[in-house]
Each structure stands twice: as C-alpha cells, then as structure tokens.
Amino acid sequence: GAGVSQSPSNKVTEKGKDVELRCDPISGHTALYWYRQSLGQGLEFLIYFQGNSAPDKSGLPSDRFSAERTGGSVSTLTIQRTQQEDSAVYLCASSSQGGDNQPQHFGDGTRLSIL
Amino acid sequence: KQEVTQIPAALSVPEGENLVLNCSFTDSAIYNLQWFRQDPGKGLTSLLLIQSSQREQTSGRLNASLDKSSGRSTLYIAASQPGDSATYLCAVRRGFQKLVFGTGTRLLVSP
Numbered sequence: 001g002a003g004v005s006q007s008p009s010n011k012v013t014e015k016g017k018d019v020e021l022r023c024d025p026i027s028g029h030t031a032l033y034w035y036r037q038s039l040g041q042g043l044e045f046l047i048y049f050q051g052n053s054a055p056d057k058s059g060l061p062s063d064r065f066s067a068e069r070t071g072g073s074v075s076t077l078t079i080q081r082t083q084q085e086d087s088a089v090y091l092c093a094s095s096s097q098g099g100d101n102q103p104q105h106f107g108d109g110t111r112l113s114i115l
Numbered sequence: 116k117q118e119v120t121q122i123p124a125a126l127s128v129p130e131g132e133n134l135v136l137n138c139s140f141t142d143s144a145i146y147n148l149q150w151f152r153q154d155p156g157k158g159l160t161s162l163l164l165i166q167s168s169q170r171e172q173t174s175g176r177l178n179a180s181l182d183k184s185s186g187r188s189t190l191y192i193a194a195s196q197p198g199d200s201a202t203y204l205c206a207v208r209r210g211f212q213k214l215v216f217g218t219g220t221r222l223l224v225s226p
Contacts, residue, residue, distance in 0.1 A: 106151075
C-alpha cells in the first residue's frame with residue numbers, strides 16, 4: 001500500500017491475555033519503529049528494526065513485550081499477560097533507511113484497551 | 116537524556132491568525148528535527164523535517180526554523196484555518212536512534 005498499515009485498529013481484551021499487533025511498513029522501507037502513546041506519558045519509543053541488523057530493544061518496558069520482523073517487511077508486536085497499564089495506542093513507523101536524513105512515516109495505530 | 120518540551124500546551128485562535136508553536140530540547144547534538152500533526156484517533160502526519168545543518172524549512176503556509184545551538188525550533192502557521200486544528204508534535208533524532216517526542220501543542224482554530 002501507499003502508507004504504513006496497522007491492524008487491528010482497535011483491540012479490547014481482558015487482563016492476562018496475550019495480544020499481537022501487526023504493522024505493514026511502506027514497501028521498500030528498511031527501517032521500522034514501534035512507539036507507544038499513552039495518556040500522561042506522551043509518545044515513547046519501544047523498538048527499532050533496520051534491515052538484518054539486531055533490533056534496538058532499548059525502549060521495551062518489560063520482558064512481556066517482544067517484537068519480530070519477518071522477511072524484512074511485516075512486523076508483529078506481542079504483549080504477553082497484558083496489564084491495564086498496557087492500554088495505549090501503539091504506533092508503527094517506517095523510513096526508507098535508518099539514517100538521520102529520512103522522515104519517519106506513521107500508521108494510524110492500534111488502540112489497545114485492557115479491561 | 117534528551118528532553119523535548121513544547122509551549123504552549125494548548126492554543127485557541129480565531130481563523131486567519133498567524134501563530135507560532137515552540138519546541139525546545141536539552142541536548143543540541145541532534146541530526147534532525149521533525150514536526151508532525153496528529154488528528155484525533157489518527158497516527159502522525161509528517162509536516163516538515165529540518166536537518167541539523169539547516170536553519171528552516173517551508174511547506175505552503177508552514178515554516179519551521181531550527182536554532183540547534185540554543186536548542187529551539189518554532190513552527191509558524193500563516194493564515195490559520197479550522198482544518199489546522201490538531202495536536203502538533205516536534206521530535207528530535209540522533210543518528211540511528213529513535214525519535215524523542217515533545218509533549219505536544221493542541222491547536223484549535225475557530226471559524
């Protein structure tokens with residue numbers, strides 16, 4: 001597609017369940033980022049993928065969070081044993097390379113609500 | 116640790132006014148600064164990206180300036196319109212690392 005696509009757009013689940021969020025970056029973009037936007041915290045970086053390099057996981061808040069990127073394209077963010085504080089909008093972005101001179105393009109996000 | 120602050124947090128203006136949004140950052144060793152807008156329930160739309168070597172960028176009614184040494188950027192919106200109502204976010208980037216976002220300015224332009 002023309003832009004970054006995320007699914008589902010909304011997800012409601014019970015505390016303790018696992019969830020998977022999906023991101024389809026812009027075709028040809030080698031860099032992919034996950035961010036979280038929650039009330040009172042603003043936008044926080046979670047994880048960054050660049051080509052075949054090891055991902056930068058420095059923003060993941062706990063070991064319940066993990067992400068993978070298969071074939072250098074689609075990425076899945078997994079949250080295990082969800083907690084209420086995981087409720088937030090999860091945004092994915094991609095750029096044509098991981099360098100400093102390319103803008104990041106964002107998807108519309110997945111709004112996650114933990115009951 | 117890089118911290119990014121935006122002032123004001125909220126702004127309400129009548130249609131047609133020119134306005135300035137401010138962004139400040141604590142670590143001047145940045146590679147670029149990007150301005151975004153976010154509409155309710157939507158993701159971020161990139162507006163302007165200024166490289167560290169640049170002083171300003173313009174797109175239509177928008178003009179963004181960067182003073183890296185003082186850790187400041189401004190977004191100037193000329194002849195504001197109701198369609199400009201949104202939250203505006205600035206973000207700084209250092210190399211291959213993630214964007215560090217500001218706190219955002221909620222703009223409301225009244226007809």
